[in-house]
Amino acid sequence: MSTLTEFGHRLSWPSVSAWRPDRRLAVVMFLAGAIVLVPAPRAPAPAERIIRIAASSYQYAPAIVRVHPGDRVTLELVSTDVVHGLYLDSYDLSLSADPGQTARLSFIADRSGTFRFRCSVTCGPLHPFMIGKLVVGTNWLGWRAAGLAILAAAAGLLWVRR
């Protein structure tokens, strides 16, 4: 333990012993906090949405589905070749459709963001890469990440050891 403590104090980057409150750090942290915490605008009123998705040859059509937060969404999965499935990330929902049959799944889109859906039934060599996306409202996580990236680049570029 004493060796590790000694090591921590002897590091020159990032230096533990040399750390002091820094105005630049405070500015960066404030901006990062603002990017993360700025509230998202209100979404339109929820509606009933029925979306038909055709699954075939390692792709979904449409590959990207857009709904509003709070919408009651019914997915109708139709397979046009072999048995395909649909697993929706984060919502942890899945369904599968036999060829020519329509499978249905209803849920409330109560989480905003972009979520992959992927085939859940082994359908061929490219099965693990059969992917679509559900976009619920605006993907604020992506926009916040982009804002943080700009801040990170500026901090990395300007913040040099003196």
Next chain:
Amino acid sequence: MTRLEITRWPIVRSLLIHRWPQVLITSIGLAVFLLAIVAGLLGTPVGNRNFSIVIVWILWWGLLMLLAVPAFGRAWCSVCPIPAPGEWLQRGAILRPQGKGLGLNLRWPRRLRGIWLQNAAFVLLCVFSLVILTNPALTGLVLAGFLLLALLTSLTFERRSFCRYLCPVGGFIGLYSQLAPIELRVKDPAVCASHSVKSCYLGSDAGYGCPWLVYPLTLRKNNSCGLCMECLRTCTEDNIVLQLRPPGADLGETSSRRMDEAFKSLIMLGSALLYSGVMLGTWGPVKLVGSRVGTAAWFGYAGGVLGMLLIVLPGFFLLAVAVGKWWSSATSLRRTFIAQATALVPLGLSAWVAFSLAFVFASASYVFPILSDPLGLGWNLLGTGAFPWQPYGMQIVPYMQIGVLLVGLIWACRTSRQIAGEELAPGAALRLAAPVSAFSLAVTLGLIGLLVA
């Protein structure tokens, strides 16, 4: 910068000095590797039910990119099973040096030194990756090809020429090992300089001369050190140490920057972008075309991959460096290009970690069924044969990816500025680093778009 010597701890030193723990892990790895070849060639053609695909491209890849490379650098190379049979034949022994081994022991051709061949091998794998990653028979053939090539190279050329100059995996592990918080170095250079025996390079009764063809006194970066510990075994002066250090300590080393490593950084960054788009994107037709090897459309896909890795991304990076050079009045475009490419090392590793997080967490549950049924023949040896597929951590993976990408970006921009400051005044260094940082930011935004948005 200070270091913490971990070889001064008796238990660590004992485990590293003795060769049996390393041979034991390598032998287990070799058994798994051979099973992967057999399963690939003889097992089910369904990739996610075949041991070769799941163990190699999900389990091994995940452990390598998410744990081994970031934390331990080249440690995987010290227990890699691929060169083991050739090395054992070459030495005529598995444990201590004894007798005479097989092979011609030729020196590797001078013109082929460096990592250009490793770059070419990795690009070739990228072009065929959609089929290799999903076709067990092809994975089996590629693994068997690696084993055969390593064997032939060991029987023809000296030491680990395969690992040093040919292995496509070793090339990028070496590149990213510069970021690892661990290094093997000499303790006191003066001791080496005055030591006439050079047992670390030539070998002794206690061990072999450096298999990686490195004289430890000249080690400045991790790239070419396979952490095999032979020099620790052969050094009669107790002058070799394995030590913890600040991550990325090699990035500021100016003496051995080369164009082949600059291109390796760009190829790795480009392939992370490419894989994130093709494999995790929604463009089904592109995936289909990429898997139909030999068709006219596939040649277009292959051309696109080659163009992206060898022309487009290097071209944009060259443009960024050229703008920075013009703005800062730096002297040599070539030297600046090579030096600034060092900033892409942390950016590239973060890109690969972010890509691997999505890929591995979504597919990790495939491991359980294949442990019971490695060939996909309906066995249930351990009772996990019917374990259902279930992605893990999909709610937190995007946050982990963003965190990793931001760390990589801030590290890249900082490295760019510091490297620019090696030769330029602070203001000029900022003007050189700004376009390169803009390039890094653009790549990161692209990755955020592909992986998170």
